[in-house]
Amino acid sequence: MEKPIIVERQGRVVIVRLNRPAARNALNSEIMLALGNELAPLDRDPGVGCFVITGSDKAFAAGADIKEMAEKSFSEMYNDDFFAGWDRFAALRTPKIAAVSGYALGGGCELAMMCDIIFAADTAMFGQPEIKLGVIPGMGGSQRLTRLVGKAKAMDLILTGRMMDATEAERCGLVARIVPAERLMAEAFQAAETIAGYGKAATTAAREAVDRALEVGQREGILFERRLFHALFATADQKEGMAAFVEKRSPNFEGK
Numbered sequence: 001m002e003k004p005i006i007v008e009r010q011g012r013v014v015i016v017r018l019n020r021p022a023a024r025n026a027l028n029s030e031i032m033l034a035l036g037n038e039l040a041p042l043d044r045d046p047g048v049g050c051f052v053i054t055g056s057d058k059a060f061a062a063g064a065d066i067k068e069m070a071e072k073s074f075s076e077m078y079n080d081d082f083f084a085g086w087d088r089f090a091a092l093r094t095p096k097i098a099a100v101s102g103y104a105l106g107g108g109c110e111l112a113m114m115c116d117i118i119f120a121a122d123t124a125m126f127g128q129p130e131i132k133l134g135v136i137p138g139m140g141g142s143q144r145l146t147r148l149v150g151k152a153k154a155m156d157l158i159l160t161g162r163m164m165d166a167t168e169a170e171r172c173g174l175v176a177r178i179v180p181a182e183r184l185m186a187e188a189f190q191a192a193e194t195i196a197g198y199g200k201a202a203t204t205a206a207r208e209a210v211d212r213a214l215e216v217g218q219r220e221g222i223l224f225e226r227r228l229f230h231a232l233f234a235t236a237d238q239k240e241g242m243a244a245f246v247e248k249r250s251p252n253f254e255g256k
């Protein structure tokens with residue numbers, strides 16, 4: 001049987017490819033479990049500094065697997081806490097870049113939004129089309145999309161179910177960079193290597209602090225940031241990074 005995801009480590013970067021191309025990478029339970037199980041030990045590995053999550057040229061992921069859930073009852077969905085396993089992916093502490101080519105719809109768009117940065121190929125199409133299926137986003141989309149792009153655009157996308165292209169997605173703040181499709185992975189890998197080259201405590205602290213901007217009030221967020229900043233002075237990487245600057249040399253971060 002084909003593996004649901006392909007995980008490939010290149011130095012300090014881990015590339016994770018969703019691997020159901022014939023189903024446009026529809027996100028079924030196998031993909032959810034594989035992401036949770038295979039990425040957790042890598043997340044804890046101090047030698048891993050960044051994940052790049054990607055799909056195929058045609059589809060990052062065309063949503064949750066409609067065929068898997070079509071016949072389910074309310075009790076089954078509720079008792080299984082269906083989709084709760086995705087929280088494990090969202091909770092990974094290592095920085096994650098989503099490299100999106102083709103469709104990122106429904107759960108696919110939501111998976112991209114669980115990542116810290118989204119790079120979009122010029123072919124990328126984003127949307128939350130669940131309304132067309134008689135449901136609403138179920139993997140955090142109504143919350144994350146609204147925080148990322150604001151109420152006007154979120155309501156437009158979620159209520160009409162229409163898609164938006166990479167240009168619109170960048171303009172509204174969902175996407176960090178648009179890249180020609182053939183250069184998407186090279187650009188994502190380069191950014192991942194840059195991030196992975198820094199001290200892991202600092203990059204983890206940076207993403208935790210930025211996330212607080214969306215999750216708590218400004219005063220609390222600023223205090224949280226300052227305390228993390230203070231705490232980084234307990235790391236060897238801070239000493240090394242600042243000493244290297246003073247000594248006019250490149251730093252050698254060891255993740256300590």
Ligand code: CO8
Pocket residue numbers: 022023024026027062063064065066067068077082083103105106107108129130133135136137138139
């Ligand atoms: N689930 C299951 N199978 C899918 C999905 C999907 N989301 N998307 C595509 N596939 C399958 C197709 O059924 C088809 O299978 P087969 O070859 O066996 O017929 C195969 O992938 C190829 O698909 P197409 O022929 O349609 O490929 P195209 O390139 O022509 O079109 C599209 C690609 C536009 C992506 C199209 O497939 C599509 O519209 N897919 C559905 C998109 C969608 O509605 N996504 C939202 C899903 S719901 C969700 O993500 C969150 C649910 C929240 C529920 C909350 C519950 C708590």
